[in-house]
Amino acid sequence: MASSAGEGSGSGLVDTDDYESLISTTDAELLKQAWRNEKAAPEILRFEASLVQRSREQIQLMEETIEEYSKNGVDALTVSLYQMDLDRTMFLLRSYLRTRLQKIEKYAFHIQKTSELWNLLSKPEQTFAIRCTDDMGQLFEQSVLSKLPDRYKSHLKQSVISEEDDMVPEAHLDSFVICRCKRFLGAFQLDETGVEKPVDLEADDLYALRYKSIKPLVESGQVDLV
Template sequence: MLLKISLLMFMPVLLCHLFLNNFVLQIEKYMFHILNTDELFNRLSREEKWFAERCSNDLKMHLEEGILSKLPGGYQSILKQTIISEETDMVPKPQLDAFVVCKTKYFLGHIQLEDINNGNTGGGQSYRTLEEPLEMEPNVMHFVRYKPIKKFVEEGKIELY
């Protein structure tokens, strides 16, 4: 019984730790993309900005001293594959088509979702609008693609898990 009570006391601390750990891992994974995108960088807190900058500087220094300095001149960037690359093709970007688990505290109606159409003739993926929009009831978990709910997440209307 005592063990059960002590576990219940530490559950909020544990959940907070798991959430922060996951969030820090996301910043660490996409730090170069975040630092190169003003919109994303401005959403971070002061501490998160410090962490992203410090982490990227440490990784840059480590890679430059250990590997990049030994490569030919055109291949010494951690952001681009070659010196002639016009974009940062070595920077991982979040996949907005990934599915996420989420819920809302409020009723949200008429969220228009898209369906991936793999049968098109162009060879790539296209999206078609689903006939029925999604309605989200408060405190009900949903499993949806991130892209259609992105603006609601940014506005704080939908929470990710």
């Protein structure tokens, strides 16, 4: 009873908060948080398509501005400060994309056969994943699998008697992450079974929690991974 009322007012809060964070948070902040979340989460998160697009445009605009400034004889100090800011943003963007590629490479087979995960990838990332799985499959085939008896020739299964693909590495959602709540979230049930006592998640406090239990909160942006 109390929880349903809490949820009702909670969703109202989300809207205003989202609106406030939309007008007060810069893309630089958003990109930084996307990068932190991506680095700290065990599995691949949704590709921040529009954020990446906007960041790219800002970077391009800034590159043009810097070029213009250095042509027009704006003093070297100012230009170098703009350049530093640009470098920082580019580092964030590159590291964000690269962290995703590392995860894709690691869990390529699993991502490719799981449509929910597959849809989180951008088009170029999907291309990358396909090439990854093709190349890895070919490598396994040529170096090992072709020399094994028939029963063991799959790179997805241990042997023909395996009912499911049991040789596919996937992300451990049971691993623990450290997170910070953006605001008070109230009593939060950590365990599906309901055996455990709910934990009060308070704004700005840090918690070590099982990733799976807070996955929806990460996806909706209510908690940040650190």
